[in-house]
Amino acid sequence: MSNQPIKLLIAASGTGGHLFPAIATAEQLSDYQIEWLGVPHRMETQLIGDRYPLHTIAVEGFQTRLGLGTFKILARLLASTFQVRRLLQRGHFNGVFTTGGYIAAPAILAARSLGLPVILHESNALPGKVTRWFSRWCEVVAVGFQHARSYLPGARVVWVGTPVRQTFLTPTPLDLPIPPEVPLIAVVGGSQGAVAVNQLVRQCASAWLDAGAWIVHQTGENDPDANSFEHPHYLSLPFYDNMAGLFQRANLAISRAGAGTLTELAVTRTPSVLIPFPFAAEDHQSVNAAGFARAGAAVVYPQAELTADRLKAQVLQWLNQPQILVEMSENAGQLAVPDSSDRLAKLVRDSLEKAARSSTP
Known part of the structure; x- marks a missing residue:
C-alpha cells in the first residue's frame, strides 16, 4: 500500500x-x-x-x-x-x-x-x-x-x-445552580425545540415543582410563550449547549425521539417520556421510540393522545416511586453502545x- x-x-x-x-x-x-x-x-x-x-x-x-x-x-x-x-x-x-x-x-x-x-x-x-x-x-x-x-x-x-460526542461518555458537570439531592426533570424538544411539548410541560410544571422536582426546560428559539411561566426551580432556556451534563444529572427526560437524542439518553442512562414528532418523515420517530419502550427505558405517548393531566400524573407517579426510574435507567443503559x-x-x-x-x- x-x-x-x-x-x-x-x-x-x-x-x-x-x-x-x-x-x-x-x-x-x-x-x-x-x-x-x-x-x-x-x-x-x-x-x-x-x-x-x-x-x-x-x-x-x-x-x-x-x-x-x-x-x-x-x-x-x-x-x-x-x-x-x-x-x-x-x-x-x-x-x-x-x-x-x-x-x-x-x-x-x-x-x-x-x-x-x-x-x-x-x-x-x-x-x-x-x-x-x-x-x-x-x-x-x-x-x-x-x-x-x-x-x-x-x-x-x-x-x-x-456514535455520540465524547462529552456524553465522560463525567460532565452540570453548570447550573441545581442542588445535588433534588430530582431533576430535563425537557428537550430537539435542536429546534418543540412548542407543543413546551405547552404541555408548562401546564404540568407547578405540580412537579410542588412535589420537590426542579426542571430545566430547553424551549428552542421559536416558542412565543417561552417566558410565560416562572418559578425559582424552573429554568427556561432557549438553547443549552451542555446536554451531556444535563442528561447525566437528570432523573428523567421529556423529549422527542430523534435517533441522536435517544442515543444520548441511552449512554447517560436517562429514563424518558418520549413524545415522537408527529410530522417526522414516515413517522420514523415513533419507530425509534418503540424500541426504547420495549426495553423498558421509556414510556411513549403519541402527541395527539397526550393530555396535560396524563403527563402530569405519569411524572408524579415516578417522583413518588423513584425506584421505577432506577429500573428504567438500568434498562436505558442496556441499549447503549x-x-x-x-x-x-x-x-x-x-x-x-x-x-x-x-x-x-
Missing part, C-alpha cells in the same frame, strides 16, 4: 443527528486526510469549517409525489452527482463515508460510478428513503438500531449503535484499506 494517507470524503449535512455521529467517527480517523461534503446554509457551515475542508453542493430532499418539483429535484441530483464525481476524481479520494439524508444520494452515486467504496451509517430504526434505495450500492451499511436490518434486504448490514465510534471507524478503515489493497498491482 502507498505511504500516502488514505483520503476520505464525509457526506453529512443538515442536523445534529447526521453531523454529530459523523464528527465522532472522523475524530477516530485522525490519521486519515478528511474533507467534508455539505449543503450551503446548513448546520455544517458552522460546525465543520474549522475542522475539515468543506465543499458544498445544492441538493434537496425527495418529494413523495410526482410533479414538476420532482423533475427539478432529479435535475439537481444529477448535476450534484457530477459535481461530487469531479471532486472525488480531482481530490484522489479513496472512498466516501455518509450518515444518510439527501446529501448521501449524490455522494453514493458519484463514488460508485468511480468504483470507490461507500460506508453508510443509518441512525434511525426506520431507515430513510435514501438509505433504503441505495443501501445495496454501499460496501457496508452500519445501523444504530438492530431493528433497521429488516428494512435493508440485500445489503451488508452491521449493527454498531450510533459506548464504543460505537470505534466500531464505525473500524468499518470505515477495513472497507477503505481492503479497496486500497485490491487496487494495488
Whole structure:
C-alpha cells in the first residue's frame, strides 16, 4: 500500500443527528486526510469549517409525489452527482463515508460510478428513503438500531449503535445552580425545540415543582410563550449547549425521539417520556421510540393522545416511586453502545484499506 494517507470524503449535512455521529467517527480517523461534503446554509457551515475542508453542493430532499418539483429535484441530483464525481476524481479520494439524508444520494452515486467504496451509517430504526434505495450500492451499511436490518434486504448490514460526542461518555458537570439531592426533570424538544411539548410541560410544571422536582426546560428559539411561566426551580432556556451534563444529572427526560437524542439518553442512562414528532418523515420517530419502550427505558405517548393531566400524573407517579426510574435507567443503559465510534471507524478503515489493497498491482 502507498505511504500516502488514505483520503476520505464525509457526506453529512443538515442536523445534529447526521453531523454529530459523523464528527465522532472522523475524530477516530485522525490519521486519515478528511474533507467534508455539505449543503450551503446548513448546520455544517458552522460546525465543520474549522475542522475539515468543506465543499458544498445544492441538493434537496425527495418529494413523495410526482410533479414538476420532482423533475427539478432529479435535475439537481444529477448535476450534484457530477459535481461530487469531479471532486472525488480531482481530490484522489479513496472512498466516501455518509450518515444518510439527501446529501448521501449524490455522494453514493458519484463514488460508485468511480468504483470507490461507500460506508453508510443509518441512525434511525426506520431507515430513510435514501438509505433504503441505495443501501445495496454501499460496501457496508452500519445501523444504530438492530431493528433497521429488516428494512435493508440485500445489503451488508452491521449493527454498531450510533456514535455520540465524547462529552456524553465522560463525567460532565452540570453548570447550573441545581442542588445535588433534588430530582431533576430535563425537557428537550430537539435542536429546534418543540412548542407543543413546551405547552404541555408548562401546564404540568407547578405540580412537579410542588412535589420537590426542579426542571430545566430547553424551549428552542421559536416558542412565543417561552417566558410565560416562572418559578425559582424552573429554568427556561432557549438553547443549552451542555446536554451531556444535563442528561447525566437528570432523573428523567421529556423529549422527542430523534435517533441522536435517544442515543444520548441511552449512554447517560436517562429514563424518558418520549413524545415522537408527529410530522417526522414516515413517522420514523415513533419507530425509534418503540424500541426504547420495549426495553423498558421509556414510556411513549403519541402527541395527539397526550393530555396535560396524563403527563402530569405519569411524572408524579415516578417522583413518588423513584425506584421505577432506577429500573428504567438500568434498562436505558442496556441499549447503549459506548464504543460505537470505534466500531464505525473500524468499518470505515477495513472497507477503505481492503479497496486500497485490491487496487494495488
